[in-house]
Amino acid sequence: MSDQPIIRMENIEKHFGSVIALAGVSLDIQAGECHCLLGDNGAGKSTFIKTMSGVHKPTSGTIHFEGKPLSFADPRDAISAGIATVYQDLALIPLMSVSRNFFMGNEPTRKRMGIRFYDHEHANEVTMREMKKMGINLRGPDQAVGTLSGGERQTVALARAVHFGAKVLILDEPTSALGVRQTANVLATVDSVRKQGIAVVFITHNVRHAMAVGDRFTVLNRGKTLGTATRGEVSPEELQDLMAGGQEMAQLEGSLGGTV
16 A cells, blocks of 8 residues: 555534534545444444545535545546445346446447447446456346345445446445345455455444454544554454443443443
């Protein structure tokens, strides 16, 4: 990893009227790393990634992308810059084929008698190749996305983002609704993406999943950063403690005789 982060966000605040969702969060992301952003519900994770991906404009603070100050007008600016976000709903259409979902919004075409047509052959070939790279062997490119497992759907969304040039891949709770085997497949895909030199921001409240793939870990609590640690510097128990409120949890455990 280079010394220059691909994204640096400094003192990011986001206010919604009188509600302060983010109260001065700072974070930097390196190319080729998986940076895990942890926090319980209401910690500010979703607001932070929406600020990073151009959905929200920060109330104050600065964003640098590849060393240059940046201000996104909307998510399309972020996507054009190379910041792709895979949300929990995946933005896939179950009744459509995998290849149609893969190229949705970026449909390849070719000319026939001066008229442009959707290039099925190219779309199918690329879809099968890119999914195989991610360890998924489809029955065929025309297989409906709705017939895939949750983990395979996640992989379609990840493979699509990587194919279309993502430099930073933001994953919003990608393992939250998956079983054990599907979770393992998604974590393996995250590892594969990171090894391609792409920065991965992995948002989760599951410490075990974070520890499986994370290079660095940042904990958010009530809109503030509680700190960033590198793999090997922090234990799963310490991360869990920070997420749960640290001293507050210790006091509760003491009052209940350690039964929490």
